[in-house]
Amino acid sequence: MMEDFNSETDSDYTSYWRDWFVSSRGNEYFCEIDEDYLTDRFNLTGLNTEVPYYQYALDLVTDVFDLDADDDLREQIEKSARHLYGLVHARYIVTTRGLAKMLDKYKKCDFGKCPRVICDGHPLLPMGQSDLPSMSTVKLYCPKCEDIYNPKSSRHASIDGAYFGTSFHSILFQVYPALSPEKSVRRYEPRIYGFKVHAAAALARWQDNQREDLHWRLRDFGVPFKFIEDSDSEDEDVDYEYTEKGTEGSKDDKVVGDTASGRMDLNN
Amino acid sequence: MSSSEGAPESWISSFCSLMGHEFFAEVSEDFIEDDFNLTGLQSQVPMYKEALEMILDVEPEDDEEEEEEEEEEEDDDEILGDERPLGYRRAGDRRHARVASDLSVIESSAELLYGLIHQRYITSRPGIQQMLEKYEMQHFGVCPRVNCSGCKVLPVGRSDTPGQETVKLFCPGCMDIYTPPNSRFHSVDGAFFGTTFGCLFFMTFPDLSVGPRLDASLSPTSRLSSSANRPTQSSAPDLETPTPEEQPLEINGVHTLNFCPGLGRGKIYDPKIYGFKVSEASRVGPRMKWLRMKPRNIYELDEAAQHERVTPSEPDADKDGDTEMDPNQAQDAVIANRKKAPMRRRRQQGEAAPSDQISTRGADIG
Numbered sequence: 361m362m363e364d365f366n367s368e369t370d371s372d373y374t375s376y377w378r379d380w381f382v383s384s385r386g387n388e389y390f391c392e393i394d395e396d397y398l399t400d401r402f403n404l405t406g407l408n409t410e411v412p413y414y415q416y417a418l419d420l421v422t423d424v425f426d427l428d429a430d431d432d433l434r435e436q437i438e439k440s441a442r443h444l445y446g447l448v449h450a451r452y453i454v455t456t457r458g459l460a461k462m463l464d465k466y467k468k469c470d471f472g473k474c475p476r477v478i479c480d481g482h483p484l485l486p487m488g489q490s491d492l493p494s495m496s497t498v499k500l501y502c503p504k505c506e507d508i509y510n511p512k513s514s515r516h517a518s519i520d521g522a523y524f525g526t527s528f529h530s531i532l533f534q535v536y537p538a539l540s541p542e543k544s545v546r547r548y549e550p551r552i553y554g555f556k557v558h559a560a561a562a563l564a565r566w567q568d569n570q571r572e573d574l575h576w577r578l579r580d581f582g583v584p585f586k587f588i589e590d591s592d593s594e595d596e597d598v599d600y601e602y603t604e605k606g607t608e609g610s611k612d613d614k615v616v617g618d619t620a621s622g623r624m625d626l627n628n
Numbered sequence: 629m630s631s632s633e634g635a636p637e638s639w640i641s642s643f644c645s646l647m648g649h650e651f652f653a654e655v656s657e658d659f660i661e662d663d664f665n666l667t668g669l670q671s672q673v674p675m676y677k678e679a680l681e682m683i684l685d686v687e688p689e690d691d692e693e694e695e696e697e698e699e700e701e702e703d704d705d706e707i708l709g710d711e712r713p714l715g716y717r718r719a720g721d722r723r724h725a726r727v728a729s730d731l732s733v734i735e736s737s738a739e740l741l742y743g744l745i746h747q748r749y750i751t752s753r754p755g756i757q758q759m760l761e762k763y764e765m766q767h768f769g770v771c772p773r774v775n776c777s778g779c780k781v782l783p784v785g786r787s788d789t790p791g792q793e794t795v796k797l798f799c800p801g802c803m804d805i806y807t808p809p810n811s812r813f814h815s816v817d818g819a820f821f822g823t824t825f826g827c828l829f830f831m832t833f834p835d836l837s838v839g840p841r842l843d844a845s846l847s848p849t850s851r852l853s854s855s856a857n858r859p860t861q862s863s864a865p866d867l868e869t870p871t872p873e874e875q876p877l878e879i880n881g882v883h884t885l886n887f888c889p890g891l892g893r894g895k896i897y898d899p900k901i902y903g904f905k906v907s908e909a910s911r912v913g914p915r916m917k918w919l920r921m922k923p924r925n926i927y928e929l930d931e932a933a934q935h936e937r938v939t940p941s942e943p944d945a946d947k948d949g950d951t952e953m954d955p956n957q958a959q960d961a962v963i964a965n966r967k968k969a970p971m972r973r974r975r976q977q978g979e980a981a982p983s984d985q986i987s988t989r990g991a992d993i994g
Contacts, residue, residue, distance in 0.1 A: 475806040476770040477786070477796050489774075499774050501897075506916035508897050509772040512809035527901040533912040534901070540912040547919065548805045550798070550827040557827045559880035559887060560803050562929045563922065571918040574908070581909040 376423050381445060386515040388470055388496065389486045389524070393445070393452045398422055407447055410493065417441040421448075446523030447493065453524065454531050463532065463539070473503035475509055478546050484509070485529040488521025490498065496521045501529045504541045542588045592615040637683050648812035651768060651795060651821070652782040653758040655742070655749040657684060665752075669744050670792070679737035683745075740790060743820030747788065749823050756832050760795060763829070771799035772806055775897065775920070776890035779838060781806070784826035785818025793818045798826035800838040801890025802920065834882065839889030880927045892922030 382390045386490035397403055398421060408414040413430040419425040429437065465471065466483050473481035484500035487508065498519040499508040511517050533540045545568075550560045571587075578585045637645075644652045659665055669926075670676045723894070749755035762768065763780060770778040779801035786793045786805070795804040795816040830836065875884055896917050899906045906913050923929060972994060 473807065477805045477807055481807075501899075504916075505919060506897065506914055507920060508774045508901070510774055512772065526903075530899045530901045530906050530912075533904075534910070537912045543915045548798075548803065550803060552824045552827050552831070554823075557831075559882040559929075560827070562880050562931055563803070563888065563891075565931070566923060566929055567918045567921050570921050574915070574918060577908060583909055583911060583913075585915065587915075 377421055377425075377441070378423075378445070381442070385521075389465075389519060390445075390449055391453065391458065391465060393448055394457060395422065397452055397455070397457075398448060403451060404448065407444060409443045409595065410447060411440050413437045413440045414444070417444045421445055441521075443493070446520060449523050450488075450491070450525040450528070453528050456535075459532055459535055462528070463536065466532075471500055474500075474504060474513065475512070476502065476505050476507070477625060478506045478544065478548060482541060485532065486524040487529050488524050488526055491522055491525050493520050493529075494524040498524055501530070504543065506543075545587045545589050640682055640742070643739065648816055651762075651764065651813065651816065652654055652746060653750055653755055655745055656754060659752065659754070660684060660745055665748055668744065669741060672744060673737050673741045675734050675737045676741065678734045682734055682738040683742050688935060692945050716768070743790065743817055746820050747785075747822040747825075751828055756825075759825075759829065760833060761835075767981060768797060769808065771797070771801055772809065772888065773799065773802055773804070773890065775895040776801040780888055781824050782829055782929040783808075783821045785821045788819055788824075790817050790819040795821055799890065800826075800830050800886070803888055803891070805829065830886070831881070834886070836886070838886050875926050876930075879929055884926050887926070888922055891920050892925055895922075896920045943985050 365532060376397075378392050381387055381394045385625050397416075404418070411417055413436060416425065416427060416429075416437045419427075420437060420441040427437075462485070466485055469483045471484045471486050474484055479502055482502055482504040483503050486498050487501045488498060489496045497517055498521045499509060500511055501508050511519075512566075541568075548562065549564065550557045575585075635879060640654050640657075642648060644654050660680070666680075670911055673679055690792070746755075750759050758781070768778055768781050768783050770776075770857060771781050773779075776799055779799050781797040781799045782794050784798040784805060794814050795808065795818045797808055798805050830838065879883060879887055908914060927933060
């Protein structure tokens, strides 16, 4: 990556540094920060203590860098520039414009898809476990199962989580609540020769009770909420998935239909 | 039966060394040669006989007996749209005629057959042992979930019928399944591993430590924080975290330490905005935490004991309440008591006060 960058900048300045940065391999998670945002000093408050060669780095990021530096220093400054860009990025993506840009990327699945099978490849969002740099690498948040995963590619696994921050994905859905995906009660149910495994099934029943409790709490809060399949019926749901092996072709229809009828029975 | 026709490698080992086939174990020839292990596969695999011969690297033989069987196979072939001209089917020509397209049909049949045998093999004693070695060498990768902290996973299928779904990875730390990160596994049939293997594996090796090494250093801190919270939660005895001595060594047939080490308190992602937790009352607040929950008091999963604790009409029912119960209930209670006996003994040894914990808890619930 370093070599790429050097040759790129040494050869010509036709493209902006930020253009180059977000389009280079491994930086797919970043969106481009508006120049206005970068040049507003208020947005950079406190970063001068965080980033070495702060002024040069800022100049490089905003394409006004014209210092004759030797390779060593240059490399230092470039490193700082990337760091600075990352830290500003964390602030930028929670602004209105930043959210909109990241939302576009989210919709294009730029951050990958959830590895959890039951989530059906739901798009992910990048996040950090800490807002302080070099504490942990970037993780991916799945809004469907509300859990965090490691990026599968090693070139993403080395990005600092602080460049995205802990709050971004939550803010995104606070701002665009309609985009919050429907949550599912479906789950994987381990089986041995078709029989449920007791330890896993007991835990699943206990978790279902916890979900029921959540349901009641939400009702007390006055927050209407429904899981896609609605509660109670996922037992049948999974049953059909696994027992109807002969007629797997129409599995999906079957699940939906039977869940619906199961719900009617249970709720009367 | 002679092995391999000049080729240095057997079909099986060359199949297993193909790109994307890294998850497969090498099925031993003994296993395949035992007809019992192949029961029912003949109807599932086209060109079964040829496929089997290919797997075992056996030259097709031309004796009379086989001819008759071949006759049936040929019917199957035609159904399957095999375009080989009939003229080629003269006995004796067979070996030479088996070229090009024909060979590729057999090859794919052989792969299917091998996969189905593999599904059975890895649940057998030698097979599961072989998979254990692969598991321990982390051939199947680790769980992508952050809170599972690199728990080793196993390949499983979601269906035992071939052609339904590709192979998935089962994580014992969170009891969930994931898509393999590398796309070369996205074309491997899940049925070649089967639905049974994942759990059977961990039941076969109950002493296998599934949690990551890291886990051991983490648990003391979580215990510490939970004991700090104790006073505030005293009103809800069910939430009380028991000391480790109070926890059973085994719950529902699984070692407590090995039971979903990736779930429960401290392993659930808590979304925060600027350091503040997102409230459940928010329209887009957390809704899926239940999926990663595990009771802190693992006894809550002992459903028989729970039932017994909740049903008695009196708090002391587990001692003298039997007379008031109808016979069925009494019997249930006796069974539950028997199950619980060791744990109660352990508690009494440890400290005096918690010995009557069960009855008081019962009172709070009932």
